[in-house]
Amino acid sequence: MRDARLSRRTFLTGAVGSSALFALAGPAAPAVKKGTSLRLWILKTYVEPTNKAIEASASRWAQKHGATVTVEYFTFEDMQTKYVAAIENKNTPDVGQLETGAPARFAGMGQLLDLTGFARQVEGEVGRAPANVAPVTIIDGKTYALPWYIMPAFWYVWRDVFDKHKVKLPSTFEDAKKAAEALNRPPEFYGLGQSWNRTADGYGVMQSLMYSHGVGWTTKDGKYQSIKTPKMQQVMKWATDIYKEGIQPADTLSWTGSQNNENFIAKKIAQTSNGPSITFALENALAKAGDATERKKREEALANHLALPHPGGPDGRRMWGLALSFGIFKSARDPEAAMSLIAHLLSPEETLAVMRESHGQFTPVLDKARAATKEYFQKNENYRTFGRAAEWFVGTGWPGPVTAAAAEVQASNVLTDAPAKVIIDKWSVDQAIDWADKKIKEIYATLG
C-alpha cells in the first residue's frame, strides 16, 4: 500500500517531472510476470519526438518489470489497413492505440477486452476523462478502451495579416469567410485554404462545421436521422461558397494532408485548419535557423501564427478531433501485463513526459494528468488554446455516441464527397444533401 500512497500523492501534487519509479502502481497496476513480452501499436505522427517519447515510456515500463515491449507504429495513412489486416489474420497486438471510431468498431467485432473494471481502478488513481470525451470508449455501457489524449485540429491564422488589414479574428465560420474575403489578394495570397479531401483535414472540419450548425446525422441515442434540413443547406452553402467565391487557391480541393500546412507556412493563405504540427514545424524551423536574419524571420513567423479553436456556428462551437485511447485485444497473451503497461502510460508522470515532446498536439484528458500538465500549456497563447482542446471536443456522430455506423459514415467520405459533388460535378446543394442522406441511411440500415 505504500506504493499506492506514494502514487496518490504524486497524482495530487501533479509534480512536474516526477520520477517514473513512482509511476502508477497499486490497485490500477496489475502484477506482471518477469519475462513477459508485449506488442504495443502506437500512432506515428509527424512530430517525431512524440513517437520517441512514447517508445521511451514503454521501455521504462519494460525495464521496471523485466519485460519486453515491442513498439510497432501505424500512421494516419495505414491505420485502418494495419488493423484490418491484423484482425483478419488474427495477429492483433496486445495493446493498441485506438482512434476515435476504433473502440466502437473493434468492440462490435468482439476484438477488445471489456476493461470496465480496470477503467474504474484507473479512474480512482488518475481521474476521469471529461464527459464529452469518455463516451468514445464506452459501448453499450461497457468500457473497451482508456482515453489518453485528444489530438485536435485548430483554426490557424496569420495574426499579422489580420492586424495589418484590421480584420477581426474569426470566432464563427461566417466570420472566417468574411475575413477570407477581406484578406484575399489572388494570385499571391488567398483568404482561406480548406480542402474537402479524404483526410482528417477534410472530414474533420466538415464535422465541426455540421455540428456547430446543429446538424448531426444521428439522434442522441445514436439512431439515424435525416440531414435533409435547412441547417444542412446552410452548412453546404458555406462549404461550397468558399470555392465559388475565389477566396481559396484554385487547387485547394486536390490538396493532400500536407498541402494546407505548406501553403499556410509559406504564407500563401491567411487561414486553414490543421493539427499543431504547424506549430511543430515553425518551432523546429526556428531551432534549426542558421544566421541571425533567418532566425529573426522564423521568430516572427512563430510569433505571428495563431491557433484558434475551430470557429463556431449558430449552435455553438463543437470541434471534431481525434481521441486517442488504449485498448487490449482479446488475443493478448498476458492481459494483466497489458493493463499494467496501460496504467503506466496513463500515469501523470509518463503522460507529462510524452506531452513535453509533443509540441502541443497532445492534450491529456484524464483529470490528474490534465492537472499535472497545466503549466506546460501556459507557454504562450497557442499552447493555452491547445490545452483547452478537450472542452470543445465532440466525437464522430454527434449528438449520439460514437458507433460503428457513425465511424463508417466518416470513413466512407460521404461528408466531404457531398460538397465535392457540388463543386466538381455541379450538382445542386439539395441534390448533394439528398445523395449524402441516402448513403448515410443505407449505412445505418445495415450497421445501425
Next chain:
Amino acid sequence: MSRAGARDSGTALLFLSPLFVLVVGLIVYPFCRAIWLSFTDKLVGYPERFVGLRNYLYLLQDDGFHAVVRNSLVFTVASVGLKVLTGLAMALVLSVTWRWRNFFRGLFLLPWITSTVIIALTWRWMFDSFPGRGFFNSVLMDLGLLRSPMALMATAEGAMFAVVVANWWRGFPFFGVSYLAAMQSIPLELYEAASIDGASLWRRFWHVTLPGVKHVVIVTVLLSFIWTINDFNIVYVMTRGGPGTATQVFATYSYEVAFNQLRWARGVTVSIFLVPLLVAGIALLSRYLLRQENA
C-alpha cells in the same frame, strides 16, 4: 503403361508438385475464396454469411460504382492507347537509329524500372500549382504564358489527365521495347521489295511494319489493359480517387470499401466485377493467337 512409363510419370509428378502447390496456394485458392466472399456479407472482424448476389445487385444500383466503371474505362483506354502510339513511335525511332541505340534503349527503360510511388509523386509535383514546385506551372509562368498557376489536379478532367499521363509514362517503355523486338524480326527484304515497288514510308509502315508487329501489339494491349485497369498506386498516391470521386477506379474503390468502410465482401465484389471482362478478353486473344498459329 509400362513400368518405366509409370516411373517417369511418378518422377514428373514429383517435380511438378511444388509448382502445383504454388499455383493452388497462390492463385486458385485466393481466387476461389474471393469469388466465395463476393457472395457473402463479410464485414471485417465478423464471420461471413451467404447472401447470394446481394453485393452484385447493390453495386449495379450504386451510383458511386457507376462512376468507378466510367473512370476505370477512361483511365485504361486512354492510358493504353497512348502507350501503343508512343511505344510504336519509340520502336520506330530506335529501329532506324544505329548510333547510341543501346544507350537510348536503356534510357527509355528508366520509367519502367523506377518505383511507381516515386513516379506518382514526381508527376503529382510536376502538375502541382504550389509556387516554385509545380514544373509545368513554373515554366508556363516564367514564359509569361500564364498569369496565375493552373490548378489542373483540382478539376475532374485535369485530375484524370494527370493520372493517365503518369500511367502512360511508366508503361510506354514496355510497349516500345516489345515493338522494337518485333520490328527487328521483320525480314529486311520485305522493306527492300516494298521500296523497289515505290512504296512510300507510310505505306511501308502500314503494309510491312504493322502486320509484322500485329501479334505483339495485341498481346501488349491485353497485358497492359489488365495491369492498367487494376492499377492502384498511381491513382492512390496522386489523387486518392479525388477530387470528389473524379478518379476513383476499381482498385482504389475496392480498397476504400474493404479497408475504410470495413465492408470486405463488397470490396472484393468491386474487384470481381472485372473478372468476366478480363476472362473474355483473354479467351478472345488466345483464340485469335491459336488460329494465327494454325494458319
